[in-house]
Amino acid sequence: MRNLPLGIQNLSEIIEGGMIYVDKTKHIPKLVDSSKYAFISRPRRFGKSLFISTLEEFFRGNRELFRGLDVYDYPKWDSFPVIRIDFSTTDNSTANLLQDSISERILALANDYEVSIETSIRSLYLSDLIESLHKKYNKRVVILIDEYDKPITDHFTEPEKADANRDVLRNIYSPIKGLDSKIRFMFFTGVSKFANLSLFSGLNQISDISFDSKFTSLFGYSQEELESCFAEHIEFSAAKFNVDKQLLLSELKLWYNGYSWDGKNFLYNPFSILSFFTDSSFRNFWFTSGSPNFLIKLIALNNYDVSSLQNTLAIETSFDSIGTGSPSLTNILFQTGYLTVKSTYLDNFREIFKLDFPNFEVKDSLYSYLFADVSSSDSDLVTANISTLRNSLANEDFVTFLNILKSLFAQIPSHLHVPQEKFYHSLFIMVMYMSRIQMESEVNTNAGRIDGVIEFSDKIYIIEFKYNLPPEDGLKQIKEKKYYEKYLSCGKRLLMIGVSFTKDEITMVVE
Numbered sequence: 428m429r430n431l432p433l434g435i436q437n438l439s440e441i442i443e444g445g446m447i448y449v450d451k452t453k454h455i456p457k458l459v460d461s462s463k464y465a466f467i468s469r470p471r472r473f474g475k476s477l478f479i480s481t482l483e484e485f486f487r488g489n490r491e492l493f494r495g496l497d498v499y500d501y502p503k504w505d506s507f508p509v510i511r512i513d514f515s516t517t518d519n520s521t522a523n524l525l526q527d528s529i530s531e532r533i534l535a536l537a538n539d540y541e542v543s544i545e546t547s548i549r550s551l552y553l554s555d556l557i558e559s560l561h562k563k564y565n566k567r568v569v570i571l572i573d574e575y576d577k578p579i580t581d582h583f584t585e586p587e588k589a590d591a592n593r594d595v596l597r598n599i600y601s602p603i604k605g606l607d608s609k610i611r612f613m614f615f616t617g618v619s620k621f622a623n624l625s626l627f628s629g630l631n632q633i634s635d636i637s638f639d640s641k642f643t644s645l646f647g648y649s650q651e652e653l654e655s656c657f658a659e660h661i662e663f664s665a666a667k668f669n670v671d672k673q674l675l676l677s678e679l680k681l682w683y684n685g686y687s688w689d690g691k692n693f694l695y696n697p698f699s700i701l702s703f704f705t706d707s708s709f710r711n712f713w714f715t716s717g718s719p720n721f722l723i724k725l726i727a728l729n730n731y732d733v734s735s736l737q738n739t740l741a742i743e744t745s746f747d748s749i750g751t752g753s754p755s756l757t758n759i760l761f762q763t764g765y766l767t768v769k770s771t772y773l774d775n776f777r778e779i780f781k782l783d784f785p786n787f788e789v790k791d792s793l794y795s796y797l798f799a800d801v802s803s804s805d806s807d808l809v810t811a812n813i814s815t816l817r818n819s820l821a822n823e824d825f826v827t828f829l830n831i832l833k834s835l836f837a838q839i840p841s842h843l844h845v846p847q848e849k850f851y852h853s854l855f856i857m858v859m860y861m862s863r864i865q866m867e868s869e870v871n872t873n874a875g876r877i878d879g880v881i882e883f884s885d886k887i888y889i890i891e892f893k894y895n896l897p898p899e900d901g902l903k904q905i906k907e908k909k910y911y912e913k914y915l916s917c918g919k920r921l922l923m924i925g926v927s928f929t930k931d932e933i934t935m936v937v938e
Contacts, residue, residue, distance in 0.1 A: 428659040433701040436476035438484050442492055449652050449697075451478060452498035454645050455485055459612050460503075462634040466615040466627075467642065468746075470686075470764025472698035472713060474646045475616040476513065479573045482614060483509050486569040507611050508560040510536055510553070511571040519578035522591035526550075529599065550595075554602035557609055567611035570603075575626070576617035583721045583759065597626050619762040620746050638688055638743055647686055647694030653679070657704060664707040682709055685785035686764065690771040696764075699788060713764075714792035722765065722793070723800050729756055730845045731801055733794070734852040734878075736766065737868045739782040757782070765789055794857035801854065802838040816862035821883055823922075829935050832858065836933060844930050848894035851928035852878060855892065874908040886920040893927045898936045901925025 432446040441448050451474075458465060459482075469475055484492050488506030493499045510533075517528035526549055533552040537544050542559040544552055560568050578592035603610070620637060627633055636642045654661065654676070665675040683699040702712035726733065739757055746758055760766040767785040771778050784790040819827040835858055844850070852868075859866040859881065870877040878901075879890035889910050891901035902925035905911065911921050927934045 428663065431660075431701050431704055432477075433698075433705055436480055438477065438480045439489075439492055441477075447656055448496075449648055449656050450496050451645060452481060452485075452493060452496045454642060455482065455498045456501055457641055458614075458636070459485075462612075462636070463610070464613045464633040466617075466633050466635050466637070467645070468617050468620045468637045468762060469646045470696075470762075471618055472696070472716060473686075473764070474697045476515070476573050478646065479511065479513070479571050479614070479616060482569075482571055483511050486612070507566050507569045508540060508564050509569045509571065510556060510560070511573070512553075513573040514577045515574040517578065519581055519592055521588070522595050525578050525592050525595050529553075529595070550598040551602055553599050554606060557603070557606050561609040567609055569611050570613040572613075572615045574617055575615045576619050580618055580763075584724055593626065600627055618764075619759075637746075640689055643687070643689045643692050644694060646697075648697055648700055649692065649694060650680075650684070653695055653700065657700070660704040660707075664704065667707045678709065679703070682787050683713075685767060685769075687768045687785075690768045690780065696785075696788075711788050711792040714789055722760070722763070723796055725756055725759065726797060727800065730847065730850055731797060731853050732847075732849045733797065733856055734849055734868050736760065737783050738871075739766065741780045741782055742777060743780070745780075765793060791860050791863075794860045798835075798854065798857040798861060801843055802835070802840075816858070817864050820864060820881070820888070823886075825935065825937055829933065833933050836928075841930070846894070846930070848892055848928070851894060852892045855879070855926070870913075872908070872910055872913050874910065877905075877910045877913075880914075882919075884919075886922055887914050887917065888922050888924055889914070890924045890926060893925065895929055896927060898925035898927040898934045901927065902936055902938055 430444065430446045432441045432444075432448070435441055435446070438448075440446075467475075485498065486507045486509050488504060490499065490504050512529070512532055517532070518524040519528075530549045530552055533556055534544060537556055537559065540560060540563070542556070542563055544555050544559070546552065546555045557568050557570070575596070578596060579589045582589040582592065603613075615633075620635070648656075661672060661675060665672045668675060679695075679700075683695050683703065684693055686694045686696060696713050698716060699712045703709065736757070741757065741761070745755075746761060757766065761782060765784065766782045768780045769783045770781045772781075773779070784793070816828065816831050819825075819831065832855075836854065839854075856866060856868055856879070859879075864881055867880045867882075868878070870880050877889055878892045879888075881888040881890065889905055891904050891910075893901045902923055905923045905925070911923065914921055923938050925936045
């Protein structure tokens with residue numbers, strides 16, 4: 428089997444090392460020939476740095492490196508001076524250190540090209556380097572900026588630091604607007620769009636291709652790419668688990684597929700897939716590879732209300748912000764990859780996006796961390812303690828089910844309880860997913876929204892939550908609004924559950 432390029436973001440190292448490379452070069456001609464300034468946002472560890480490396484090799488004219496790849500036969504091969512800056516490697520702990528890191532990188536590039544930086548103003552180093560390269564080579568310059576927003580997104584919960592770093596970046600980019608005739612192509616990648624407009628106000632001709640239908644599969648692995656590029660690894664993993672290939676592919680899809688920016692093309696997380704095939708083990712790779720602490724804090728500030736995260740509706744401009752205030756939690760969850768586009772529809776000619784968690788890995792991990800945070804418990808211990816919860820519900824052992832719920836909720840310190848139905852609704856959702864129970868929340872019907880629906884092979888549970896009210900009130904609401912009618916034709920048994928929460932007690936009735 429060919430080696431896996433896990434953690435390797437350098438194209439030449441992958442190609443020359445004979446490693447697996449999922450060919451994305453077919454996108455290069457339509458990208459560089461249609462846009463002079465382009466920007467795309469994608470979650471972390473989604474292949475952005477590797478694509479930046481691919482563009483660098485392409486613009487340097489290293490055609491032989493691309494032999495056998497889609498772009499090899501491109502008719503306009505040429506070479507250009509390339510400026511590549513990766514903000515994931517800069518020190519952004521303070522604005523001064525960020526400026527120092529950027530300046531050192533630009534001076535190093537100038538040294539590599541044997542040109543001089545004439546200005547003493549550090550914010551003008553980049554524009555001065557562009558001018559020097561254009562003068563030396565008599566060619567327009569290519570600028571590749573990777574993780575442009577990391578100095579800002581690293582400080583989501585520290586607005587003063589984020590704003591100071593934003594000012595540093597804005598001062599560096601602003602002078603570029605006067606150098607249009609000396610630039611061949613400029614490409615930015617990042618996690619977020621919220622800083623886009625405020626950073627590049629002078630470069631208003633930037634094409635944001637984040638939702639462009641031509642580039643929705645630029646990052647991530649499609650089902651076809653997975654099965655063709657990793658065929659040997661799939662066969663090996665299926666043999667390890669002693670299952671047929673289709674069953675393994677089905678499980679891989681459940682765990683790691685589901686990312687989309689158009690609701691049509693669904694993609695695998697590259698980091699998770701490469702990590703899985705490294706030792707053929709199903710684990711939460713992507714979520715735990717980067718600290719989710721800032722997300723946990725933000726959701727905690729929102730009283731842990733996750734009940735409305737599923738089936739969230741948005742429009743494209745929902746993910747834009749001029750930078751005059753903090754982005755919404757939904758915005759942050761989408762930009763960072765914890766929510767994705769599951770479907771779209773037109774409403775009066777405007778495209779509406781329906782957002783949800785991309786896959787089991789993300790949903791299970793996030794809920795486990797959240798419940799561990801609110802209960803002050805270890806996430807692995809919490810997950811282990813509820814391993815029997817699913818079986819009790821599947822077997823309609825409601826006494827055991829309720830007792831486990833009570834024991835879990837008892838772990839929550841009294842000062843963390845929030846006297847709201849949404850809080851307990853959210854905790855219930857977290858517990859269900861940690862126990863591998865697939866629960867759909869806030870399900871729309873013509874009479875209202877069902878709090879929760881759980882479906883098994885032979886039965887469907889319709890659940891309504893109440894706070895400081897008897898559980899019979901939840902059951903009554905299900906009946907009065909006829910929530911069950913939506914499922915009458917499914918051929919499965921329908922069971923209705925009313926659940927009541929108070930700070931000190933959980934009660935439940937089933938019918």
